Amino acid sequence: MKKVKLVYNPNSGEKSIVNKLDSIIEIYQENNYILVPYRLSKSNPIKDAFEDIDDNYHHILISGGDGTVDMVINVIKELDINLPIGILPTGTANDFANALCLPFNVKEAIENIINSKPRKIDIGKVNDKYFINVASAGMFTDVSQKINPEFKNSMGRVSYYIKGIEEALHLRGFNINVKSEEIEYRGDMYLMLVFNGKTAGNLNLAYKAEVDDGYLDVIIFKVTPIPKSIPLLINTLKGEHLDHINEDELLYFKTKKLTIECSDDLTTDIDGEKGPDFPLEIECIKDGIEILGFN
Numbered sequence: 001m002k003k004v005k006l007v008y009n010p011n012s013g014e015k016s017i018v019n020k021l022d023s024i025i026e027i028y029q030e031n032n033y034i035l036v037p038y039r040l041s042k043s044n045p046i047k048d049a050f051e052d053i054d055d056n057y058h059h060i061l062i063s064g065g066d067g068t069v070d071m072v073i074n075v076i077k078e079l080d081i082n083l084p085i086g087i088l089p090t091g092t093a094n095d096f097a098n099a100l101c102l103p104f105n106v107k108e109a110i111e112n113i114i115n116s117k118p119r120k121i122d123i124g125k126v127n128d129k130y131f132i133n134v135a136s137a138g139m140f141t142d143v144s145q146k147i148n149p150e151f152k153n154s155m156g157r158v159s160y161y162i163k164g165i166e167e168a169l170h171l172r173g174f175n176i177n178v179k180s181e182e183i184e185y186r187g188d189m190y191l192m193l194v195f196n197g198k199t200a201g202n203l204n205l206a207y208k209a210e211v212d213d214g215y216l217d218v219i220i221f222k223v224t225p226i227p228k229s230i231p232l233l234i235n236t237l238k239g240e241h242l243d244h245i246n247e248d249e250l251l252y253f254k255t256k257k258l259t260i261e262c263s264d265d266l267t268t269d270i271d272g273e274k275g276p277d278f279p280l281e282i283e284c285i286k287d288g289i290e291i292l293g294f295n
Helices: 016-030 046-050 066-078 095-099 106-114 149-155 158-168 226-238
Strands: 002-008 033-039 057-064 085-089 119-126 129-131 134-138 174-180 184-195 216-222 250-255 257-262 268-270 280-291
Touching: 002 016, 002 046, 002 066, 016 033, 016 057, 016 106, 046 066, 057 066, 066 085, 066 095, 066 129, 085 095, 085 106, 085 280, 134 174, 174 216, 216 280
Parallel strands: 002 033, 002 057, 057 085
Antiparallel strands: 119 129, 119 280, 134 184, 134 268, 174 184, 174 257, 184 216, 216 250, 257 280
């Protein structure tokens, strides 16, 4: 029987994966696969999960949120492991799974993975680190980094909203310099997002993005007086902001590669984890990984 490597984060979401492990193993065994689990923890490096990887493995199954998927993909790219990936979206934030329209029911997700063929999709790369969903900087982008892990695991998605409200009370702009083949922009912004996926914080911000078109979708919310920002905020919440663009307020474009500089003390975020320091060299890696369960 073929093997499947399961890499799971026991603390993701509300720790639901822990109670589902036996069911997951059962489903795989019924389909003639041997599941080899690896439990992520602070004391066990992710690389150790792949020490036994050989030709007997059929795919890698990742259970967790965006941060877990991001970390595992960075390791398998570093180790040059070319196996298809299946995702069980069991984290607090599952924006990438939403972009792929993956089911959140574990049984349904596994059946889709087992009965599908690998499909190539893009991933992003910022400096020397890969990302699956979004690289960002500015207001609200490091909310996940600031939340106490125990609070996030106990409160789930609500913890993001609470921290986001705190951020909104201290609204400030940042000066950036963006260069690509399509556009150059130097000015102040509240928030900048570079998407491979579609959503961030479950908001459908990059609804025109495609995960297999070879492009990243860049959205920059410029600094404007608060009264003028209200229509943009309303359109954003309605998911219509990319159809009613005022370039004095919002900049949106697709690109294969861009450079971003920032003179302010600004933290970057990649899929909910701390990203590299500026300057940033960001590019789309066309067909960067193969995904199972995505049709």
